[in-house]
Amino acid sequence: MGALADLFAGTAPGAGGIKILAPGAALLRGFVQASLPALLQEIEHVAKAAPFRRMVTPGGYAMSVAMTNCGEAGWITDLGGYRYGATDPQSGRPWPAMPPMFRALAAGAAKAAGFDGFEPDACLINRYEAGAKLSLHQDKDERDFSQPIVSVSLGLPAVFLFGGEERRQKPARLRLESGDVVVWGGPSRHRYHGIDPLAPGSDPLTGPYRYNLTLRKAL
Numbered sequence: 268m269g270a271l272a273d274l275f276a277g278t279a280p281g282a283g284g285i286k287i288l289a290p291g292a293a294l295l296r297g298f299v300q301a302s303l304p305a306l307l308q309e310i311e312h313v314a315k316a317a318p319f320r321r322m323v324t325p326g327g328y329a330m331s332v333a334m335t336n337c338g339e340a341g342w343i344t345d346l347g348g349y350r351y352g353a354t355d356p357q358s359g360r361p362w363p364a365m366p367p368m369f370r371a372l373a374a375g376a377a378k379a380a381g382f383d384g385f386e387p388d389a390c391l392i393n394r395y396e397a398g399a400k401l402s403l404h405q406d407k408d409e410r411d412f413s414q415p416i417v418s419v420s421l422g423l424p425a426v427f428l429f430g431g432e433e434r435r436q437k438p439a440r441l442r443l444e445s446g447d448v449v450v451w452g453g454p455s456r457h458r459y460h461g462i463d464p465l466a467p468g469s470d471p472l473t474g475p476y477r478y479n480l481t482l483r484k485a486l
């Protein structure tokens with residue numbers, strides 16, 4: 268196995284352990300710690316072609332989280348609803364290509380969590396500033412729910428809300444830090460989840476922001 272593959276398979280020095288949060292949900296603390304600067308560079312490269320923007324929900328509210336995408340498909344919301352699309356509605360051009368590093372880390376993390384052969388075709392990139400939040404929701408716009416979602420946190424820490432399969436179930440709280448990766452699959456794939464309003468702060472790498480990558484097989 269090469270150095271990049273070793274790193275993302277969690278076998279590189281400095282890689283943290285694996286913690287099972289729930290059936291199908293695995294936390295890999297610090298899994299991408301060594302790659303954070305390179306990952307941020309890739310995010311900035313994507314954002315040059317497809318800038319972060321606050322999308323509008325079907326109900327007409329601008330989201331507090333700013334978003335962009337890379338890959339064959341990107342997740343969008345507007346007054347017409349939620350969906351995946353091949354083009355950035357703001358430019359009319361295809362979303363920027365997914366950086367090979369994103370694919371490699373997603374496949375390595377999924378494999379470490381027991382999901383072999385994960386091949387993401389979409390990466391939603393969320394950018395939080397102080398006060399930005401994501402209300403409890405389910406991710407249901409992908410075609411194949413047998414495929415996991417791999418999430419990567421960079422920058423300021425956040426409080427993640429991990430609910431049940433029904434909205435009324437009180438969510439557990441988990442602090443996600445820069446470099447953490449979580450794999451969400453199997454029975455956890457349909458659980459409600461969200462992010463508490465971000466506390467203000469300054470991260471040495473990302474300044475006032477938290478970024479989250481979610482690597483998905485959407486199509």
Ligand code: MD3
Pocket residue numbers: 391393401406416418449451455456457458459460461462479481
């Ligand atoms: C659990 N993002 O983009 S990542 C999202 O930190 C989203 O920006 C959050 O929820 C963020 O949809 C949380 C963790 C996550 C992602 C997808 C999941 C948890 C999940 C899908 C099913 C269950």
Ligand code: FE
Pocket residue numbers: 404405406460
């Ligand atoms: Fe989600």
